[in-house]
Structure formats: structure tokens, C-alpha cells
Amino acid sequence: MERKVRDLVDIAAPGEPEKKPVIIGFQKRSKSYWDSIFVGHNLHLTPHGWDFTNNKGPSQLLFTSTGLLEYIEKKSLRRFNCKSINFHECDFNGEFVSEVSRHEISFGKCSFTKCDFGGGVWRGVKFSECKFDRCSFTMAEFQDCIFYECEWIDITLSGTETKLPNTLISNPDKFISAAYTNLDKKILSKYSKNPSYQKMRLEGTKAKFSRTLLKNAENHGDDDAYYGAVKTYLNQSLKSKLHQSKYEIMHGKGFVGHGMNFLAACLELLLLNMSGFVNCWGKSIARPAIIGILLTLAFGILYGYMLDDFQKGLIKGFDITFLVGYTKYASADNPVNIQALYGINAFFGLWWYAVLVPTLINRISRVN
Known part of the structure; x- marks a missing residue:
């Protein structure tokens, strides 16, 4: 059943020629100042069917699930594939259900610009290589849907009103990076807000x-999406802490405490991305193995140059990097610079080992 979210307006008065009913959408465009579709006034949207034979670029129209169902039944379709249609300032309202046993719904290479999905519930629908530019997903629900290789630009999400149960997004990093909020000082000042808070x-x-997205990716078989979600979540959780600490410091709330939290988050973010690069965020075993070999060779060549014997240098680099012979070379009699070099070599070896082994175990455990 469609959500009752719009009111009919502009109905013809008695004695006047009958006008086609028009519909005013959500108040997002006129009142939701943080939303990407905010323009300061409402749009008059005309209800439209789902036959795009003569209209590849629908603009300022309302599309409903009831209208889609009627079109599917009229054409006796088992699959409705909306392909290469450019929607501009359109709203989608109702419950769109894609079922293999009844009818499948999919969108391929479509473009959605300044569209509002907030009036819809989407179940089992697939969006392939679509573009979402300045679209609003607040008050929208996508259940068991797939967004495959879609392009995201300035989209609005709500932590409490956007629902994505068991929905797979193949490029979660781009989806999260595209999240938008209004940072215009003039507009925000009217609502007693500021850019740093937003x-x-x-x-x-x-x-x-x-x-x-990480939880959803665990239930799907797309490894690229899963490890992409791992990278996105780990980075974004720290970035959230960074911005929160920065905001609190700017407003004089616990300078010392939040300052320490800020520095700790910065350090953690640096180490996390270095480690993530080594094992491709858990996806690759080959990369850390190759980096380990290169690390051993680099220190081995350096030791060989110092000893004027590259064979012994490579053996020494292997012993220290893998920590199997560190004690043979570490001595209090060594100069400070040599002790520091051995320590750096051992640290990188230990760090590399700490990345490789959990990666290997995690890959095996994930398969099981």
C-alpha cells in the first residue's frame, strides 16, 4: 500500500475547465534545509505512468508503485527493466516489490537527479550502473536490494529514517563518501545551526x-563489496571520532580530554591505513607476502652494503626481519645508530608478521 504522504492541489473550481491533478511532494524541498533536494519551495509533481516510449527524460513527475503494477499487468510482463531513463526532480511513492515468482523490477544505467525516494519502500529491486545525483534517501527503505556499480553524488541519508536491511552496495566507500549535508552558512544561520555542527x-x-553496510555485505557472496565495507567502516568510525573531538575542542568543551582523543584517533587512523594497505584490508594474502619479501631484501641489501658481503647481508636481513636471529646481532656493544637500525628492522618485521598471520586465519575462517 502506498504511503499517504502527499496532498492533491490545484483541483479545478466549479465552472472552470477541469485541470489535471497535481501533487505537492514531501516538505523536504521547502523545509529540510540539510537535504540535497532543498530549494526553499515545493514542486508541483504530476502523476505519470511507467511507459517511457516517448519520454526518456521525465521531469517533475510522480511515479507510484500502483502505477507500475498496473503497467506490468497491462503488458503481462514478468520482468520490468527500466533502462537508460533520466529522471529529473521526480518522486517515487509506494511499495515496489520485485519477486521472481511474480515479476522482477530492475533499473539499468538510469540517471536520478534531485529525486526523492522518501515515499517508497523497495524490496528485492536491483539498480545496475545507475547514477544518483543530489537525491534524497531519507524516509526511504530498501530491503534485499542490490546497487551494483552505481555512481553517487551528494546524497542525503538519515541515521534513523533511511533503512537498508540486507541491501548490498557494491561500492560502499563511494556511497558513504557521497553523503551530503548543507554547509551553507547563510541558510544554516536561519535555523541556528553552523557548518561545524552539521x-x-x-x-x-x-x-x-x-x-x-558491513553487516549486510557479510550475508552476500561479493568479496569486493565485503572488504570494501570493512575499509569504509574502520575508517569512517575513526573519522567520526575525529570530527566529534574537533567540534568539542572548537566549542571549548574539555580541551585536554578531547585533544587527547583527537591525537589518538589521528594516530590510529594512520596505522590502520598503513596496515590496511599491506593486506588490502584483509582481501589479499599475496600482497603482504610480497611486501615481506621486499622488506627482507631491502634490509638485506643495506646490511650487505655495510658488511661489503651481500650474501651475509641477506641472511642477516632475514634473521632480523623474521626475529629468528635478532639476538645474534643485537648487542650493547653496537653503536647507537646500528642498534636503532636493528630495532627499526625488527619493528617492521613484527608489524608485518602481525598483519599477515591474522589475514591468513581470517580468510580461512571466513570460508569455513
Whole structure:
């Protein structure tokens, strides 16, 4: 059943020629100042069917699930594939259900610009290589849907009103990066808000959705999406802490405590991305193995140059990097610079080992 979210307006008065009913959408465009579709006034949207034979670029129209169902039944379709249609300032309202036993619904290479999905519930629908530019997903629900290789630009999400149960997004990093909030000082000042507060809230919303996307990716067989979600969640959770600490410091709330949290998050973010690069965020075993070999060779060549014997240098590099012979070379009699070099070599070896082994175990455990 469609959500009752719009009111009919502009109905013809008695004695006047009959006008086609027009519909005013959600108040997002006129009142939701943080939304990407906010323009300061409402749009008059005309209900439209789903036959795009003569209209490849629908603009300022309302599309309903009831209209789609009627079109599917009229054409006796088992599959409705909306392909290469450019929607501009359109709204989607109702419950769109895609079922293999009845009818499948999919969108391929479509473009959605300044569209509002907030009036719809989508179940089992697939969007392939679609573009979403300045679209609003607040008050929208996508259940068991797939967004495959879609392009995202300035989309609006709500941590409490956008639902994505068991929905797979193949490029979660781009989806999260595209999340938008209005940072225009003139507009925000009218509502007693400021850009730093809006940015802080946005980063928190991104962190929440990153965790949701990771949980959803665990239930699907797309490894690229899963490890992409791992990278996105780990980074975004720290970025959220960074922006929150920064906001609190700027407003004089616990400078020392939040300052320490800020520095700790920065360090953690650096180490996390270095480690993530080594094992491709858990996806690759080959990359850390190759990096381990290169690390051993690099220190081995350096030791060979110092000893004027590259064979012994390579053996020494292997012993220290893998920590199997560190004690043979570490001595209090060595110069400080040599002790520091051995320590750096051992540290990188230990760090590499700490990345490789859990990666291997995690890959085996995930398969099981």
C-alpha cells in the first residue's frame, strides 16, 4: 500500500475547465534545509505512468508503485527493466516489490537527479550502473536490494529514517563518501545551526551506515563489496571520532580530554591505513607476502652494503626481519645508530608478521 504522504492541489473550481491533478511532494524541498533536494519551495509533481516510449527524460513527475503494477499487468510482463531513463526532480511513492515468482523490477544505467525516494519502500529491486545525483534517501527503505556499480553524488541519508536491511552496495566507500549535508552558512544561520555542527552530525551518520553496510555485505557472496565495507567502516568510525573531538575542542568543551582523543584517533587512523594497505584490508594474502619479501631484501641489501658481503647481508636481513636471529646481532656493544637500525628492522618485521598471520586465519575462517 502506498504511503499517504502527499496532498492533491490545484483541483479545478466549479465552472472552470477541469485541470489535471497535481501533487505537492514531501516538505523536504521547502523545509529540510540539510537535504540535497532543498530549494526553499515545493514542486508541483504530476502523476505519470511507467511507459517511457516517448519520454526518456521525465521531469517533475510522480511515479507510484500502483502505477507500475498496473503497467506490468497491462503488458503481462514478468520482468520490468527500466533502462537508460533520466529522471529529473521526480518522486517515487509506494511499495515496489520485485519477486521472481511474480515479476522482477530492475533499473539499468538510469540517471536520478534531485529525486526523492522518501515515499517508497523497495524490496528485492536491483539498480545496475545507475547514477544518483543530489537525491534524497531519507524516509526511504530498501530491503534485499542490490546497487551494483552505481555512481553517487551528494546524497542525503538519515541515521534513523533511511533503512537498508540486507541491501548490498557494491561500492560502499563511494556511497558513504557521497553523503551530503548543507554547509551553507547563510541558510544554516536561519535555523541556528553552523557548518561545524552539521559536519560533525554527518560524520556520525556515515559511521552508522558504514556499520550497516558491513553487516549486510557479510550475508552476500561479493568479496569486493565485503572488504570494501570493512575499509569504509574502520575508517569512517575513526573519522567520526575525529570530527566529534574537533567540534568539542572548537566549542571549548574539555580541551585536554578531547585533544587527547583527537591525537589518538589521528594516530590510529594512520596505522590502520598503513596496515590496511599491506593486506588490502584483509582481501589479499599475496600482497603482504610480497611486501615481506621486499622488506627482507631491502634490509638485506643495506646490511650487505655495510658488511661489503651481500650474501651475509641477506641472511642477516632475514634473521632480523623474521626475529629468528635478532639476538645474534643485537648487542650493547653496537653503536647507537646500528642498534636503532636493528630495532627499526625488527619493528617492521613484527608489524608485518602481525598483519599477515591474522589475514591468513581470517580468510580461512571466513570460508569455513
